[in-house]
Amino acid sequence: MKKILSVKDLKVHFHLGRSWFKSARVVHAVDGVxxxxxxxxxxxxxxxSGCGKSSLARALCGxxxxxxxxxLFNETIELATANKAQWNDVHKQVQFIFQDxxxxxxxxxxxxxxxxxxxxTLYPQMTSSQVMAKVLATMKLVGLSQNQINRYPQEFSGGQCQRIGIARALILEPKVxxxxxxxxxxxxxxKAQIxxxxxxxxxxxxxxxIFISHDLGVIKHICKRILVMYLGNIMELGDKQSVYENALHPYTKALLSAVPVANPELEKAKQIQLLEGDLPSPINPPKGCVFNTRCPQATNECRATRPQTKMVANNLVSCVQIH
Amino acid sequence: MTEKKIPLLDVRNLSVEFKVQDGMVKAVNGLSFKVYDGEIIGIVGESGSGKSQTMLALMGLLASNGKISGSVKFMGQELVGISTSKLNKIRGDKMAMIFQDPMTSLNPYLKISSQMTEVLMLHKNMSYKDALAESIKMLERVKIPEASNRIHLYPHEFSGGMRQRVMIAMSLLTKPKLLIADEPTTALDVTVQAQILELLKELRKEFGMTIIFITHDMGVVANLCDRVNVMYGGWLMETASINTIFNNSVHPYTQALLATIPSLDTHVEKLKTIPGEPPNLLQLPTGCPFQPRCSQANHLCSESIPLRRVEPRHVVKCVNAQGVVL
Amino acid sequence: MFGKINTLNLDIPKTKGFWLSVFARLSRNKLAMTSGLIIVILTLMCIFVPMVSSVAFDKTDWGQIMQTPSGQHWFGTDSLGRDLFVRCFIGGRITFEIAFAAAFVVLLVGIFYGAIAGYVGGKLDTIMMRVVDVLYGIPFLFFCILLITLFGNSMALSFVAIAAISWLDMSRIVRGQTLSIKHKEFVEAAMISGVSNLKIITRHVIPNLLGVVIVYAALTVPNMIVMSAVLSFFGLGVTEPMTSWGLLISDGAQNMQAWWLLLFPAGLMIITLLSFAFLANGLRDALDPR
Structure with missing residues (x-):
């Protein structure tokens, strides 16, 4: 299968509060994925929240x-160094749907x-009637009726607004x-309609x-492969089946067990693996494995060395204890 | 729990209306339910279902353009229409409320210590020293590490999950009989949500507290609650124990709602959907608010629909339901 | 906004847009509507009264000195026998001219300066805003006197002086609004669509801050009126025989026994100022319901 996007050791850092009096603090939003x-x-x-999934997504579309x-997008454009013209090419093919x-x-x-x-903007040579025809076709595609075309967003409900947002993204016929x-x-x-x-x-x-969510139920329903992130790092990556049923990484396991399922019998029987504490600050991520401060199985090795991602069974995992 | 016991909270025919520029909004319409001692009751519904307005009405916190009618009896005392000072007394001592965003109820300019001790000094006439000790004990109880130091911090110095714990600790100070929680875990991450849900369950055991838990997440309901009220368009559609709701629900809305949720424990190729849009409270249809979206709607749906008891403590408001008319 | 797309041939009714609904809400506010009407009437009178009047504003009549208001001279006459009614409106014309022209410049400069500083951000923003801070430090009257000593006394100068000082507030307000709009998701959506920065500012940022700007503009005009009055009260800017409300009030204050000389220009100015204040209030409520 063709790789449409190939990400290597990608980092997205933000500089906070740099001023004349204090040195900059760096938020390690995405730290090498x-x-x-x-x-x-x-x-x-x-x-x-704070795991860097949104920062990653936003970096991929500029x-x-x-x-x-x-x-590397489409085996041709390097997003890290792309110029304005290349980005316009990417914009035609990579579009974004927002949360709100x-x-x-x-x-x-x-x-x-x-x-x-x-x-x-991106196809200035199109005539007005071509644009109009395309707008109507796209509206039909996402289930909007053409007599809504001259209305303003405030007249629509949240679900319909999201359809408009999807139409705006799809009118360019993007690949991603x-x-x-x-x-x-x-x-x-x-939610189910959308x-x-x-x-x-x-x-x-x-x-x-590329579907980003904190809702594991939605992700499971819609996705083929799952990437689990924590504090700017990849914890586990694999097919849906192997991630949901044979999760290897302790964080994936904890995350999956924490999701409440709409089934009282299962909920009552379930052993929840509670994680202690909160997410550490991405300004000062922990040494070693970023998950070691909350991991129930953390050892001294975890606190000292940052794990390499490796293939175990069917999943890519980054944990020193899994071989 | 038998029917004969006196309920802690007895809501009868509660309606809440708001006067807005474009007309009257019926946020809550003829709501009746009972809550018994020690129960955790969930109220689920989508936006515009009236779930939050119900609770604000119970707490006497309605906006000034709101109008409330019907009856709410709390420990045998009528709350609708009583004076603010009496209500304040009950609110402080016997009822507490926590919100989705703890920052709305914490003063950002005051240390946690002064906010917590103030409650005790006001309602329990404690000295500052005792109040502080009691507050620290309560923070420890909700598992805030280093509580004796952290109590002297400001709200913004806590993380989201910790802030919600502080709120819970604060609401527990007066040992209330009833805790109303309005989407307290919605803004939290799942792993933190799991911590808070566990905490609430422990606290219920320890203090014998009754909890009304408002949420839109059926998973949270399944995890935490004993009973559920399902609301839609200001109506109470169905109320029953969680096992009944999840396995033998009668109301088409409840059934449809459960079918639309993508869940971890099942797999479907395509999600069931409820067609149409959530109700516009300004233009509700006569009769059942769900009928424009209901697959089982018929001509009777636009008439007045009685509450029916399908079995003990399982009440449904639908023309298609079988059972004793209440 | 887009000249290019034409939906008219589709025969789909355009629904009530934002500005129409704002006007609908405004029209329900009687005080604001009355104020607006007064402003319109006063503006029209300032334009037409001096045109159609039988006496010129600078016609001196030595037989009619210091007359009390009468059928012939509605507002009375001044110490040179000039008709105060006509003078009030020619003075109003000058005052309005200065105020509206200055407000227009303030809007234009303030919006673009603030929007660019806020949208581009970073070093440019820092530099642009420090410039504003420095200009804030210059005392207004000192600045005017300096201008007049350098370039001589003229009406254009008082307009320049007022505009030069007043755009500072506007640019700060616009910058603040721009900062909040810049991080809205619809601006990000435009970025992903490859829309250039200048187009984002003109197409998305400015239309969305117009609400605030209009309210502030309605509050700015009376400020300008007061400023121009202050200047001419001190004899700066407008010179005799041309007049303005400030000059007329100054004149009236020196002849206190002739009450009409103070009452009419001052009254007109107060009515104007109040009307603008009420209109601005109404606009704010209409633009931001609840």
Whole structure:
């Protein structure tokens, strides 16, 4: 299968509060991750807040600067060093769906203007009637009716706003769709509608989807492969089956056991592996394995050496204790 | 728990209305339910279901344009229409509330120590020294490490999960009979949520507390609650024990809601969906608010729909339900 | 916003946009609407009264010195026998001209300066805002006197002086708003669509901060009126026989026994200032319901 995106030792760091009086503090949002995304697949990235999943996603579409490392798109464009023209090429092929469907739409623009904007910007040679036809076709694709075209975002519910956001992303006919918590803000009944829409669109348009969420239920439903992140590092990466059923990394296990399942019998019977404490600060990540401060199995070795990612059984794992 | 016991909280025909520019919003419509001592009762619903407004009404915290009718009896005392000072007394001593965002109820400019001791000094007439000792004990109880040092910190110096623990500790200071929790774990990560849920279960055992837990997450309900109220469009659609709700629910909305959740324990190719949009409270249909989206709707749905008891403590508001009309 | 896309041929009704709904809310506020109406009437009178009046504003009539208000001279006459009614409105015209022109410049400069500083951020923002801080330090009257000594006394100068000082507040407000809009997701969405920075500022940032700007502009105009009045009260800017509200009030204050000389110009100015204040209040409520 073709690698549409190949990420190697990618780092995204943010500098905080640099001033004349104090030295800069560095947030290690993404701290050296490597993975591949294959054409047509759905890769899920899970992790808790502060694990760097959003920073990673935003770096892949140009919203965050890549500090170091490499991200090769479509085997041709290196995102870490891409120039304006190359980025415009990437924008045509990599689009983003935001978490807050309402905030992602300019309240002063009509639906038509919102959906048409990427097309008008990136394909300035298109005529107005071509643009219009494309807008209408895309609206139909995501389940919006054409008589909503001149309305403003405030007249729509959250679910419909998310459809408008998806239409804006799809009008460019991108290869890759990055969904950053795109269904988290929606009501349960609407969430299912949007998830189904995304799945239908993926089949129809042969999209590659990178789906970021903290909701392990949604990730399990929609994704083929899962990448588990913690404090800017990859903990485990593997097929859905092997991650959910044969998780190796202690963090993956703890995360999976912490998710409440909508089934009282299972919940009552379940042994929850409670993690102590909170996420450490990404400004001063722990030495050694970043998970060692909360890991129930942490040893001195964990506190001293940062684990290498290695293939164990079917999963890529980074843990010194797993061989 | 038998039907004869006096309920801790007895809500009858509670309605909450808001006057807004474009008309009247019926946020809660004819709600009736009972909560017994020591129960954890979940209230689930989507946005606009009225779940939060119900609890604000119980606590007397409605916005000024809100109007409340019906009856709420707490430990035998009517709460609707009593004076603010009496309500304050009950709120401070017997009822407590925690919110989704702890920062809304913590004063950012005061140390935790002064906020906690103030509660005790006011309601229990304690000296500062005793109050401080008691507060530290309570922080230790909710598993805040180094409580005796940390109590002198400001709220922003705690992480999200720790802040929620501080809130819980604060609400427990007066040993309330009833704790109302409005989505307290929604903003937290799953591993931290699991910690808080465990803590609430322990505290219930230890203090014999009754908890009303508002959430939209059916998983959390399954984990924590004994009973569930399912709300939609201001109506209480179904109330029953969690086993009944998850395995033998009667109301089409409950069934549909459960079917839409992508879950860890099952696998489906395609999720079931509920067509349409959540209700607009300004333009509710007459009769059942769910009928425009309901697969089993018929002409009777737009008429007045009685509550029916399907079996003991399993009450449903749907024309298709079988059972004793209440 | 996009000249290029045309949805008219689709026969789909355009729904009530943002500005229409703002106006609908504003029109429910009677005080603000009355204030707006007063401003419009006063503006029209300032334009037309001196045009259609039978007496010129600078026509001296030695037989009609210091007349109390009467059927012939509605607001009375001054120490040179000039008709105060006409003079009040020619003075208003000058005052409004200065105020509106200055407000226009303030809006233009303030919006772009603030939006660019806020949107680009970083070093440029620091430099631009320190410039504003330095300009803030210059005392207004001292600055005016300096200008007049350098370039001589003229009306254009008082306009320049007012505008030069007043855009500072506006640029700060706009910068603050821009900072918050910049991090909204719809701006990020535009970035991912490859929209250039200048287009993001003009298409997304500025339309979204117009609400705040309009309220502030409505508060700025009366400020300008007061400033120009202060200047002309001290004899700076407008010179005789041309007049302005500030000059008229200054005149009236020196002839206290002729009460009408103070009452009418001062009254007109107070009515104008109050109207702008109420209108600004109404606009704020209409732009931000609840």
């Amino acid at each position: 490597s993975f591949d995304v294959f054409e047509g697949e759905t890769l899920g990235i899970v992790g808790e 919203l965050n600067k890549i500090t170091s490392g490499s991200a 469907p309402v905030a992602a739409l300019d309240p002063r623009m009509t639906v038509a203007e919102i959906i048409a904007e990427p097309l008008i 769709l990055i969904c950053d918590e795109s269904v988290s803000a929606l009501d349960v009944s609407i 998830i189904n829409l995304l799945q239908d669109l993926q089949q129809q348009l042969k999209l590659t989807i």
